[in-house]
Amino acid sequence: MLTANTKSGKKISLGYNYRKETLISLRNNEEFLCPICGESVCLKLGDQRIFHFAHQRGGTCREVFENETINHMEGKRQLFQWLLGQKVPAVLEFYDKAIGQRPDIMFIYRGKKFALEYQCSPLPEKDFIKRSNTYITHEYIPLWIISANHIHRKRINIMAFSNFDYLFLRNTPLENYYIPSYCPERRQFHILESIHPISIKNAFVQHSIFPLNQLSLEGLLEPKLLSNLNSENWGKEMDSFIINWMLHPNPKQKNFLNEVYNRDLNMFLLPPEIGLQIPHSVLIQTPPIIWQTYLFLDVLADKRPNDILTLKEINFHFKKRVYRKEIVLRKLPLLDSLHPITAEISYLRCLAKLGILSEHGENSFKLERKIMIPRSNREREEAKLGFHQKYLYMLTKQ
Ligand SMILES: [Zn+2]
Structure with missing residues (x-):
């Protein structure tokens, strides 16, 4: 200490x-x-x-x-000095007797009290959640920063995150989901932002590196949203995800595949409208292509043009899938107030922008046209052609 x-x-x-x-x-x-x-x-x-x-x-x-590593002590010391350098009132190893917790750094910013925790070693999930909740109930804003040693880049713009890494996920008022990270050896922040999960572990990520003295506290708390949308790459990732997923299905996946098969769908012939890269999908741990398939089966497949989908209906099916653990939600202790159904709603809004649905009042959608299900590889390729361009255009316009 x-x-x-x-x-x-x-x-x-x-x-x-x-x-x-x-x-x-x-x-x-x-x-x-x-x-x-x-x-x-x-x-x-x-x-x-x-x-x-x-x-x-x-x-x-x-x-x-005494289990504190050099990295941890160095990290919190550097972050403390970084705050002082910005004239932010801060206390290192502030022990709050009332709650029996000792954040690495307590600081005040824009009239709010923050508890900064620089985490180098793994911490049991329940301890992370308990500590965060104690901070929140005592009017601290917890700011967890993960050691850069935990970052695993797989390919350009693709990273593997564990459930532990996801605990650090924060969001900004502009709905940028990000994980802040710090490396004391290189004195660098790593901001992992615009996170869009592909599978349970892998996600599209914008990875920005800032030297300590080139990022302000404001920049750390509200990183600018950098778009990493690349519809074509996304489509390729979805295709390879399905192949991997189908090769070694576990019992849960087998249930899913049976249901898909019984509903006359073929995972290799999904329309390009299923498996979209959409905002808020990070709230759901189940891979996007899976929960979007469920949503399609539950509320879209049997509807005809001009039929109405209500929020109540969407919510009913969502809860049922969650109850049966067919859709698994992520544990995100720092984003507790966000309901995971936000992800489903934002998917339906995407479909509305694509002209498949239209928004019908505040709490419902109307089906404008049915999603065409390809019956052959050729049909699927034709459907994909042009879709990605249209989708990207639509997203950049919003
Ligand atoms: Zn002691």
Whole structure:
């Protein structure tokens, strides 16, 4: 840890740039105490590791500071100094007695209280959620920043995210979903944004890297939305996703395939309108092409032109699929107020822009024309031709 109290009650924070000589003389004259448990701690001033305080062996402190890595201490120290450099009031290792939690950094920005957690080691999901909820109920805005060591790039613009990585997902008022990340060795932020899942793990991502001194706090809290829409690449990813998915289906997938088959659909002959890259799809863990197929079967397949689809009907089917675990929602503790059905609604809005539906009052849609189901590869290729251009045009126009 980087903070301790002296016996006379003075707080020493190693987040500030003390000279080594100053600290040595301080160490010769003072005894340091842990601000949480009150036990005595040593000031370590080695050349190998960042200067820090450590409990005596066998200490009973309930915070497990001693498992802190160099990366973690360096990271929070750099982020602390980055905030100070922007004149943001901040406290390193602020211990909030009332909630028994100690964010790495507490800071105030635009009148709001933030709890910054720089996370290097994996943390059980339930602990992450509990800590975040405690912050939220005590009027902190949690700002979790994941260590850049967790980032796994697969191909250009495609990354693999674990459920743990997704816990860090935040959103901006302009509906940019992103994960903030930091690397203390290179002093760089990584902003993983415009996240559009392809499968449970893989997602299209815009990956921007900023040197620490070139990104402001505002830039970190509200990164600009960079469009990474590429309808043609997306279509290719959907095609290869289906092939992989069909090769080794697990029992759940077999149920899905049976249902699709019984409803006279062929996964290799899906119309290009199913499996779209749409906003908010990150709220649902089930791959987009799967939940969009369910939505098609549930509310679109049997409708005729001029039939109405109500929000109530959409909601009913959605809940049923979720209950049966055919659609699985993502655990996103930082976006709790967003209902995952938002993803389905935004898909239907896309279909409205494509002229298949029209918005009919506030809570319903009207079917304008049926989605044409290709009966052969040739028909499918024809349907795809031109669709992607039209789709991209439509998206850039909105
Ligand atoms: Zn302690």
